[in-house]
Amino acid sequence: MFSHEDLQQLQANSLKMQSWIRRQTFSPQMEKSLRRFSSWEVSELIFKVNQSTFRGRLAADPSLPSGEVEQDGRQRWFSLEEINELRRRMKVNRKSLLPVRPTGKRAFRAAIANFKGGAGKSTVALHFAHAAALDGYRVLVVDFDPQATLSHSMGLNDVSEDHTVWGIMARDLIRETSRMNTAPQAAESGAALPQRKLPASISDLGLGELRVADFIRPTAWPTIDIVPSCANAAFVEFASAQYRHLNPEWSFFGAVSRYLDQIPDDSYDLIIFDCPPAIGYQSMNAVFAADMLYIPSGPGYWEYDSTTSFIGQLSEALEDLSHGFNGAFPAGKIGLPKAFHDVKFLLTRYEPGNDLHRAMFDAFRNVFGDRLAEHPVEMTRAVEQSGRFLSSVYEIDYRDMTRETWRRARATFDQAYEEFRDTILASWDQLEDEA
Ligand SMILES: Nc1ncnc2c1ncn2[C@@H]1O[C@H](COP(=O)(O)OP(=O)(O)OP(=O)(O)O)[C@@H](O)[C@H]1O
Ligand SMILES: [Mg+2]
Numbered sequence: 001m002f003s004h005e006d007l008q009q010l011q012a013n014s015l016k017m018q019s020w021i022r023r024q025t026f027s028p029q030m031e032k033s034l035r036r037f038s039s040w041e042v043s044e045l046i047f048k049v050n051q052s053t054f055r056g057r058l059a060a061d062p063s064l065p066s067g068e069v070e071q072d073g074r075q076r077w078f079s080l081e082e083i084n085e086l087r088r089r090m091k092v093n094r095k096s097l098l099p100v101r102p103t104g105k106r107a108f109r110a111a112i113a114n115f116k117g118g119a120g121k122s123t124v125a126l127h128f129a130h131a132a133a134l135d136g137y138r139v140l141v142v143d144f145d146p147q148a149t150l151s152h153s154m155g156l157n158d159v160s161e162d163h164t165v166w167g168i169m170a171r172d173l174i175r176e177t178s179r180m181n182t183a184p185q186a187a188e189s190g191a192a193l194p195q196r197k198l199p200a201s202i203s204d205l206g207l208g209e210l211r212v213a214d215f216i217r218p219t220a221w222p223t224i225d226i227v228p229s230c231a232n233a234a235f236v237e238f239a240s241a242q243y244r245h246l247n248p249e250w251s252f253f254g255a256v257s258r259y260l261d262q263i264p265d266d267s268y269d270l271i272i273f274d275c276p277p278a279i280g281y282q283s284m285n286a287v288f289a290a291d292m293l294y295i296p297s298g299p300g301y302w303e304y305d306s307t308t309s310f311i312g313q314l315s316e317a318l319e320d321l322s323h324g325f326n327g328a329f330p331a332g333k334i335g336l337p338k339a340f341h342d343v344k345f346l347l348t349r350y351e352p353g354n355d356l357h358r359a360m361f362d363a364f365r366n367v368f369g370d371r372l373a374e375h376p377v378e379m380t381r382a383v384e385q386s387g388r389f390l391s392s393v394y395e396i397d398y399r400d401m402t403r404e405t406w407r408r409a410r411a412t413f414d415q416a417y418e419e420f421r422d423t424i425l426a427s428w429d430q431l432e433d434e435a
Helices: 004-025 039-047 051-060 080-089 121-134 149-153 165-182 231-246 252-261 281-289 301-324 355-371 381-387 403-428
Strands: 076-078 108-112 139-143 224-227 270-274 292-297 342-347
Touching: 039 051, 039 076, 039 080, 076 080, 080 121, 108 121, 108 281, 108 403, 121 139, 121 149, 121 224, 121 270, 121 292, 121 403, 139 149, 165 231, 165 252, 165 281, 231 252, 231 281, 252 281, 281 301, 292 301, 292 403, 301 355, 342 355, 342 403, 381 403
Parallel strands: 108 270, 108 292, 139 224, 139 270, 292 342
Antiparallel strands: none
16 A cells, blocks of 8 residues: 555655766756758758859858858858848848748747647647747747656756746736735725735745746757746646635636736747646646647547547637636736637648548548648658657758658658748737737
8 A cells, every 4th residue: 555655755765866867867968059050951941042042142242151161071051140140131032031020019829739648749849949940030939838848858957847837827826916906996885805815835935026037048049948847847737726716816827828928029929839738727828828729630530539629628618718707807918708810730740651641631621621731740750760869850960860851851840830830920910919
């Protein structure tokens, strides 16, 4: 028989070994850094201009960044900073290389969500973030999942739970409670309402004083920042239920949205959410804050089945919110009833040569029509292989694997990303005008 005390003992043993095991499995030189990109990649894959045009431009203007030549070859290799400088300074056929962004609009928020585990959410979120950065966008990713897959992939292994979505929610509870306590109330009767009080265990954590920037960490990619997660943040689900009880009028699902509202509109272009495989306080915050839902799903029958129940559960959960909080809460930039600018389904781990996968693609299309992304993400060895090193295909140097495998992997993510970007561009203009 095992009681909670036995479990506590097991955990104590495990904690004793934790740093030793960490040293065995992580080495400091594994710290993530971003590689350079060759002039072939920069011209043909990133700027989509032909290589000789690109080389000609560089030759004509010696003040442009010219990259580095590696000892072994003739190619020049450019850092992302240099690529972005080239973007700002070069025009091709009088066209700017800068990415499209509607003026006066805030960053667009896209949630990669499905309550089904292993659907490919983190892989898609990682690749879309990297593809968008290579496309010239400034990206913030928010890791809502205490499994912290995305945070680890982006090289963050030393995160405390205070600086995760959990911290954002606790900070919001403290701030919202104090706002409610000081708001003019009960105007008709003139009577003061009872003050809502939070226990010292919450109010003394110091989270109320954290600044917006305290939750944001840089990554190895100069134009990607992250609100990371960590395993300890798992207890948020448990704690949040308690918090709601402490202040039942707290619109817990709006915490992250209110937080994002405080980030200046021109700091980022895209905000991408990686969601946990469960319905709960964190995932409700993610969907509530999102302008668009992107729903990855594997190409099997059971995955179709669970994707179907995902939209059912989500719809019920959103309906409950609309009933529970009619009007009376500070919604900021996003309000109730919650509506998305767009919703799309995306098949992942798709094998074009597999009859079952093709049949499932047709079935998804029949059911969801043009809500299904036209370009599925194909199953690729490059991702399977990179999984161990937690890198995207964009991070892998193409000289480290068969060129054809790398090209195909990159092409499938590029196509899926471009469709994602075009879907965003179709809605971005419709975001509310800034005050
Ligand atoms: N296109 C792909 N090709 C090959 N393997 C893939 C592909 N997409 C995902 N995988 C693999 O499938 C597994 C699950 O993917 P991922 O972690 O992205 O799913 P998830 O939905 O985020 O999972 P969770 O629900 O646990 O958060 C991983 O091992 C990943 O490497
Ligand atoms: Mg995941």
